[in-house]
Every structure is written in structure tokens, then in C-alpha cells.
Amino acid sequence: MAIPKRLLKQTGRFARVDGIPYALPVNSDNAAVIMAAFPANYEIARSLLPGNEVHPVRLLNGKAVFLVTVVDYRKTDIGKYIEYSIALACTHGSRPAPKLLPALFIKSYQTGQYILDLPVSTEISVKGGKGIWGMPKHQANLDFIEGLDLISAQYDLEGEMVMRLDVNRPSGLKLPINMGAANYCQFRGMLMKSYIYFKGKASITLNKKNAASVTFGNHPKATILKNLQVENQPLFTAYIPKATGVLDDYFESWFLSYPQLPTTGPEGLESVIDLGLGEEWLENPNRMRVTKPQIAGA
Template identity: 60%
Template structure:
């Protein structure tokens, strides 16, 4: 699963953009949650850049993939990463239904990362500047309760999103997985690879196994047009995973039918970033929030600010 080249890097060191790495770029003792919701695939396509990234279709629906990782041990310190992504394929034409799940390499199956807030400045500098990930610093938490695992994402004093999943009785299923992330940066499509393993507890098509709360921050408004199903098709929790982020990545120019009018985010967004490992303050708990009682559904938070 892990490329031989990555294994051969063990014991080597690198210094990229002022960030020191001990190779391979890995993480240890890291809990993570995941929830996958059906969405309107045609509307999801409108959120994807260029002409070669297409929504993965499970029958007639696309998939919204929420993954939150509480990195405990990494080369750049501890931080939380809150990934909001759409399952996708890569190619000149949309892929047929279902087959990309079986032939992932052939169809370039992965996820298009729509938003990727993290806890620390150094994670933004490395993730965006090197791999082109849409990282930015935000207020995040990761809470493991007796019955639920949850994470909340605030930005500019406003709620963006909160995800809760039912905590499985046991994480028993050993899983090794390679995943591809597609991101848009500098007018290019960036593809990076991650390999991870751990024991997973999960639920399939189980009503009430997740609750997704959408805030009113402007950055989340496009997701409200995706007709997100209140019932997840999959939820999971890893009490502990280990992972390797490949230092090899690919990129292509993003092509459009007409000349783009809006300048994409570029290197100016990372060139002056430092190596800070300090976290922003945690998000403020929502009113009537109860992590011990999970009510599934898609909720819209009505207040304009969680810090008011």
C-alpha cells in the first residue's frame, strides 16, 4: 500500500520553505472521524474547478465527505484538520456510476477538497504552499465523548459547521487505505496522496448515526445548495491511525471554456506565513448543545455569531 520510495526515505531529513521534515512525512497516535452524506451531484459539479474533475456518482447521487483528524504527533506539531470534500473522479469525461469505487486508479478516484481549516499557521504554510491544499487557520475542536465524537469549525466569530457521529461500541475493522486529494491553487489542480492504517468502527446506512449542523458564515453557503441528505450512508471513527503524506504530487493547469475573470488564490497567501504552532481559541459551544444525545439530520444554525 505504501510506495517503496516512501519506505526508503526513513532516516532522511528535508527542509522545504523553511519547514523541517523528518522523512517520510508521517503522523502517529491520531484519532479521526468521518461521515459521508448523499448530495445532488449536478449541483456539486458547479463547485468543482476546471473541466476534468467530476463528482463521483453513487447511483444518481454525489457524496459529501466530512473528515476530521486530530493530529497528535507530526513533524510540525499537533493540530486539527477539518476536511470538507466531495468524492470525485479525474479525467476528460465523467466516469460511469459505481465503477470508480472498484477501479480507483483508472478513474482517478479521490476527493475534491472544498475547504480545509486547520489549527496552526505552520500547517497552513506547509499544506497550502507545498501541496496546494486550501488550508487556513480557524477555531476548531475535536471531542470524544461516551456516545459521540464531534468537531466544530468556527471562523471570524461565526459557526461554519459542526459534525457529530455516533461513537461505535468497538473499533474492530483493520483498514489500510490510500487516498487521493484534489485541490485548486494558483490556477492549477493539485493532486496529493496519503496512506493510512488503523482500526475502524463504523456504521452503514444507519439512521441517527450522524448530525451535521451548517452555520451561517458566507464560506459555507455554497454547500447549502447541494441538497445534503439528512441520513449519512457511512460514519466511522478511528481511535488511532498512523499515516504518511506522500512528498510526490501532481498538478495540471485548470482549463475553462472561457478566459477566467477572477484571479485565483496564489503564493501571496503563503509567502509571508511563519512557523507558528499556536492554536486559535476553541469554538464556543452552541446553545442547547448535548454531545451525549445524537439527533441525526441537517440543521441550520440561526444565530449570526456564536461568540455574541
């Protein structure tokens, strides 16, 4: 799915939304990306999705798909920042999709990812991502380290590690990619759906033992992720050293419904209304902080 012509025609125009200035289309250049997907417990994954119209993708073996994507944004309208996406592959519709078909018929099943957590480096990224697109962004301690053999990204919060993703640098040819993806999340009591398009050259590994690992820390947010029973052999990994991305200015939303009226209100605009435009990062994660982390699948 290539970038829509509608967005490309906006080149040279500008917008100011919630006080944030944008040169259109909303894009990024020279970003580095690592991504890995792991099998996880389907029933537990299903319990984490809100409402009744978002469903985990089910593999042939009945497992759900746990997705981690970390992007080191180096050139954007709102400055440099890291974005650490923790998600579940999902479909959108009145009932769960059959096994395998959501990967083949993406439009028919509205296949995408439901974002469980989305820490970022800067305040302005929180303000824009949550206030405009409804993404569950919050500021955290993040890093993105590209070594000769390993690309690693760690996420700390409140003095504890939440998780770390380590991807062995893939060898072999880099494949050109030009695709789009749908992101689902919840905000203000609504299901939000936004779209991103990206292109670059990716090194990809498929179902290779030890190609990547996820390590969970001791922060309470890690408990939810540990409960997903993430397996230790990835379904695939990808590394894109230089990617170009475009975030669509179009998004959709639906009321989330439940069998009974929710007793507590969801996070709303009060969480973003007083945010500023700061581009300062918190300190780097402390990679020596956790002495007994839990490795996925262990």
C-alpha cells in the first residue's frame, strides 16, 4: 500500500494543530527501525483488547502475534525522538477472522496492530501522537543502539526496566519495501485507527532461532506483557537502517461498547491539554538496573 496521492499533493503546504507546526505531509526521513514478531497466548491477548470489534490475529497453531517495533526518528517536524511500539496483530470487524486469512486479505479483514503501549522520548511527540491521533504515548527512558552484530532498544520507566528488544543484525540482501500499516488504539472511550506508510530497504529473517529476544523487566507495566506468555523464537525480524515514513492526516474512530456501562472514565483530553512542545529527552535507560529480568519464553 503506497502513500496516497492525496497526501503527496499536500507537499509545500503547512498546518498548525494543537499548537504544533507541521510541514505537510507529516513525514520523517533517515529513520532506523527494528521489528520483531513472536507467538503469544491468544486468550490472554484477546482479554487485552477493548470493546467487541477488535480481535487478535490467530496463527495456524492458535497463537496470537506479539509485535515490537522501535523507530529511531532522526528528522521530523517535531525533532528527534525514539518511538517504542508494543502491540498485538489484530483485525477489525464484528467477529474474529479465520486463521491465516488476515495476512492475505488485509483490506477485507482491516488487519493492523492494536497498540498496548507506546513510550516516546519527547513531550511534543506525546502531545501530537495522543492529542491528535489518540495513540497511547507517554514519555519514558528509551535508547536505540546499533552494534556490529546486534541492534538493541531498551524501555525504562520510573527507575525500572519495562522491556528490551535485541535483534541480531540480519545478513544477506536488503529487500526494498513500500507499504502501509494500520494502527488501532483507545483514547477518550473510542477506538482510534490511524495509518502510516513507509519505505526503505529491509533485512528480514523468518522463523529463525535466536534471531531476536525480548527481555521483560520488573516495572508493573512489564507484568501485563509477561502474562502474554510470549514465546522466545520470533516469527520474523526486520531491520531498516534508513526508512522514510509518512503519517496520514486522516484517521477514524468509533465508540467502544461494553455489556455494562463502564464504572470509570477512560483517559481523556485532560492528559494532553497542558502538555508543551518540549523536545528534551529523559536520561538513557540504565542497562545495569535490572539484575534478574525475565526473558520471553523462559
